Amino acid sequence: MKMYWVMGWRNIWRNRRRSAITIGAMAFSVTLLVFFFGFMASWMGQMEENVIGMSVGDIQIHHAQYLADQNLYQLVPDADALLEELHGHGFAAATRVYGYGLMASDESGKSAGAQFKGISLANEPTVTLLHRDRNLLNGRFLTGETRLELPDTTEAAGSFDDPLGGDEGYAAEAEALVVGQVVLGKKLAHTLSVGPGDTVNVVTMSADGTMGNELFDVIGVFKNFSELEDRSLALVTRDDYQRLFRLPDDQVHEIAIRRPEGADLQESRAKIAGLAGDRGEARTWQEILPAIAEMVTFQRTIMVLFGFMMYIGAGLLIMNSTLMMVFERIREFGVMKAIGLRPLQILVLVFFETFWMSVVAGIAGIAAGVPLTLWVGKVGIDLTSMAPDGFAMSGTVFDPVMYARVTVDSIYLPFLMLLAVAFASALYPAVKAAVIEPVKAIYHI
Amino acid sequence: MRLFQTIVLVLFLPAMLIAAEPAAPDGREILRRVDDMWRGQSSAGLMTMNIKTAHWERTLKMKGYSKGKDLSLMRIVYPKSEAGTGTLKVDENMWNYLPKTRRVMKIPSSMMMGSWMGSHFTNDDLVKESRLEDDYNFELVQKTGEDGALLYDITLLPKPEAAVVWGKIVITVRADTLVPVLEEFYDEDGELVRRMTFGNVTVLQDRTVPLTLRIVPVDKPDEYTEIVYDKLLFDIPLEDGFFSLQNLKRR
Numbered sequence: 001m002k003m004y005w006v007m008g009w010r011n012i013w014r015n016r017r018r019s020a021i022t023i024g025a026m027a028f029s030v031t032l033l034v035f036f037f038g039f040m041a042s043w044m045g046q047m048e049e050n051v052i053g054m055s056v057g058d059i060q061i062h063h064a065q066y067l068a069d070q071n072l073y074q075l076v077p078d079a080d081a082l083l084e085e086l087h088g089h090g091f092a093a094a095t096r097v098y099g100y101g102l103m104a105s106d107e108s109g110k111s112a113g114a115q116f117k118g119i120s121l122a123n124e125p126t127v128t129l130l131h132r133d134r135n136l137l138n139g140r141f142l143t144g145e146t147r148l149e150l151p152d153t154t155e156a157a158g159s160f161d162d163p164l165g166g167d168e169g170y171a172a173e174a175e176a177l178v179v180g181q182v183v184l185g186k187k188l189a190h191t192l193s194v195g196p197g198d199t200v201n202v203v204t205m206s207a208d209g210t211m212g213n214e215l216f217d218v219i220g221v222f223k224n225f226s227e228l229e230d231r232s233l234a235l236v237t238r239d240d241y242q243r244l245f246r247l248p249d250d251q252v253h254e255i256a257i258r259r260p261e262g263a264d265l266q267e268s269r270a271k272i273a274g275l276a277g278d279r280g281e282a283r284t285w286q287e288i289l290p291a292i293a294e295m296v297t298f299q300r301t302i303m304v305l306f307g308f309m310m311y312i313g314a315g316l317l318i319m320n321s322t323l324m325m326v327f328e329r330i331r332e333f334g335v336m337k338a339i340g341l342r343p344l345q346i347l348v349l350v351f352f353e354t355f356w357m358s359v360v361a362g363i364a365g366i367a368a369g370v371p372l373t374l375w376v377g378k379v380g381i382d383l384t385s386m387a388p389d390g391f392a393m394s395g396t397v398f399d400p401v402m403y404a405r406v407t408v409d410s411i412y413l414p415f416l417m418l419l420a421v422a423f424a425s426a427l428y429p430a431v432k433a434a435v436i437e438p439v440k441a442i443y444h445i
Numbered sequence: 446m447r448l449f450q451t452i453v454l455v456l457f458l459p460a461m462l463i464a465a466e467p468a469a470p471d472g473r474e475i476l477r478r479v480d481d482m483w484r485g486q487s488s489a490g491l492m493t494m495n496i497k498t499a500h501w502e503r504t505l506k507m508k509g510y511s512k513g514k515d516l517s518l519m520r521i522v523y524p525k526s527e528a529g530t531g532t533l534k535v536d537e538n539m540w541n542y543l544p545k546t547r548r549v550m551k552i553p554s555s556m557m558m559g560s561w562m563g564s565h566f567t568n569d570d571l572v573k574e575s576r577l578e579d580d581y582n583f584e585l586v587q588k589t590g591e592d593g594a595l596l597y598d599i600t601l602l603p604k605p606e607a608a609v610v611w612g613k614i615v616i617t618v619r620a621d622t623l624v625p626v627l628e629e630f631y632d633e634d635g636e637l638v639r640r641m642t643f644g645n646v647t648v649l650q651d652r653t654v655p656l657t658l659r660i661v662p663v664d665k666p667d668e669y670t671e672i673v674y675d676k677l678l679f680d681i682p683l684e685d686g687f688f689s690l691q692n693l694k695r696r
Contacts, residue, residue: 073500102559104550111553151547160692163489163681164508177546201548203541205563209501211527213545 008352012360015325022321023361026422029314030365030414031372033307037410038373042403044299051292052285053129054225057094057256059269060288061280066253067288072099072207075251076280082255083123085275091268092258094123097238099245101204101212108193114184114202114234118241127258130235137186139196139220144237148176149215180240182216185233189221196220202234204244212244224400255280300409307414311421319425322354326433333433334441343434350430351423358422362415370411376404472583472599476616479623480514485652485679487512495671496564505562506675516688517571521562532561533693534571542693549690558610565639565660565670569610577614580607587620595620611638622646622653637663650679 012019052058061082063074076082079095086093097118104111121144125131131141182200184192194200196219204212216236224230259268265284273282286293326333333346380401487510494505506523520531529544539552552559557569581601590596601614613631618624628641639662643655659671686692 102550102552102556104548106548109551111550111556113553113555151545160684160687162508163510163678163683164491164676175545201543201546201550203543203550205560207500209496209498209503209563211530211543211563213543215546 004348004352007349009356011349011353012356015328018321018324019357022317023357023364025317026314026358026361026418027364027368029311030362030418031369033310033414033417034366034369034406034410035373035376035404036306036310037303037413038369038377038404038406039402040299040303041407041410042377042405044296045405046403047292048296049129050226051289054135055128055130055229055256056285056288057127058259058265059257059272059282059284061255061257061272061276061282062253064281067283070098070253072245072247075247075253076255076276077251078279079252079255080250082276082279086255086257086272089271089275090260091272092123092126094127094256095120095238095252096124096254096256097241097245097247098253099204099241101202101234101244103188103192103234104201104203105192105194105198106201107198110192112188112191113232114188115228115232116202116204116234116236116241116244118236118238118245120238127256135223135225136183137221137223139183139218141220142181142183142235142237143219144239145181146240147179147217149179150176177215178243179215179217180236180243181219182240183220183222183235184218185222185225185230187230188232188234189218191231194218202244206244206246207248208246210246212246214240214244216240257282303409304413304417307417308421311417314418315421315425318354318357318422319428322350322426322429323432325353326350326429330433330436330441333436334438337436338438338442346436347430347434350426350433354422354426354430355419358419362418365418366411366415369414370406373404373406373410376402377406472585472597473578475585475597475618475623476577476583476599479616479618479625484511484514487679487681487683489678489681489683490674491676493673493675494562494564495673496669498668499665503563510683510687512683512685512688516685518688518693519571530562531693532571533688533690535688539568539571540690540693547694549694565662565668567610577601580604580609581614590619590626596626624653624655639663645673649677652679 061076063076065071066074083093083095097116099116099118101114101116102111103114119130119142121142129135133141135141179199184194189195192200198218200216200218202212202214202216206212216234222229222233222235225233257268257272259265265286269282269284276282336346337343380403382401384400386400489508489510491506491508494507496503496505504523505521505527507519507521509517509519511517515534515536517534518531521527521529527544529542531542533540533542541550541552542548543550552568558567560566561568561571581603584600584602586598586600588596588598597618597620599616599618601611601616603609603612611630612633612635615627615629615631616625617627619626624646625643627643629637630639630641632638639660641658641660643658645656646653647656648654654677656674656677657671659669661669
């Protein structure tokens, strides 16, 4: 057995130049694939982080009809008690409320529709990473502070006779307004031409049919998030939300939940569904975002398929160089058979040569690929000039700066795949060498 | 015998002539007349708006003013908490004034299908009327109503290039008084979306006008918005400056 190892190793160095070229090409393919896998891993990671970590969480509770028809009145009742129960069973949970309003800026005079999301500052950070500074393009996250503003009380100049009479004026005395804080989606802020330091005016239809009208200080703007949220998200605290929308007490649209480390997703869902009872329906993030769940499930298959396609070139090169080697050494194989080697032994010998080449190429490729991946992971590939707002896929927006990261998969998968491709490519030349007839081979010109 | 025939003919000729006279009136012309009757050169009204939805029910009182087709101003006077809230329409632009924050907000075109003041009217309903003539083709059918009155059914179909929200509008008008009876709004798929009915037809300042109108969404038959005119004045002097942001902001 040892003979094969030694002979295999020695034989690849008999034609140094050809072996070096073949190994070089194989190593280059490995480097590319190590980088590609690292890149994909980072991409998928960003996607998971964006959807699960930033907004969805693992499991959510809604009114049964809420996801189909996101109506202000599809509420989960008795939310505080349910939250307590969830906390009691070791789940991190946060309540959320949603509503649509019209937002306008005094400075720019522009207005746009905004999707309000009211969160609890105490609980939200236990479920999502929404509060991290790195999510913000500028400004800062909600702190929950409010300020008072006395409205402008100067009377408008000039007046007209009212043909209907009753001209005693309408509005009550000027009251001080409570001004809350809001963090806006990037495109919404852009549409309104506002940023931290500006004040926006908001009009909504409240749950009780009256009109909600409040001022908000813009304190931050989010970076890329998802397409919908970039365009319309207005993040506020639940207290500020309540002044706009006046929902019935203790009712929310959504409870987002993180399961304890290591707990099974489906088991957690069943447990939470039991706790919620008929107050709401519990769904996993996979049920809420099936497209993204599918992408994460199939990512490994897709990566391997892609990898094999990238290896086709390397495989042809291996086949060519092994075939050349077999023809070149055809007399040698003839002599070996003449002195009694069986075809299988010749086959194994050729495979050992291929194996050694793959090992050398694999080590060289990984040695080059890992630092490259780490380097790109640090500096990123900046596509800002091509896609300044990042690009969207399945409703998730990716940063215009792409990163990569080294994972276990991204190292051993390219190597295993190289071995598979190399053996498959060497099979034909190896069989050719194995079945050769000694007499013909020796007299081969 | 011949004489008898002549007499009969002479006697009945005027009747036959009269019967033949209303040679298919033009739908566009009729709507224009309906419009003029409603609005006059200028108008002012005090109205009560009752809104009922699945979740709440409320009553607003408001004053409305209009001049020509393009200028109108509405202002809530009751309840006190919302008094002063106003809407100004100049051509196709709309602004809301919000007394609580003392700010004027322009309604963006994306919000035109949004509810106006929480009612079943859309912002577009307030703006669109002046554009009906430009955006739609008119078809007119005469029919007889249940009470035997002659009615005109005017069907409005959008012109191919028009950017409109409705797939079809059918307006039914009484032929004798030109008072609208019913308006039906269909979406692009030809599905009936909402129905507007008119009632309490009264003669005011030589005009026959309905003093109530009620809008019911077809998919929520228990909901409605009803407007009742408590006072309606026509052809009153109103300066153009009355329909300004300045005046909208008046408290």
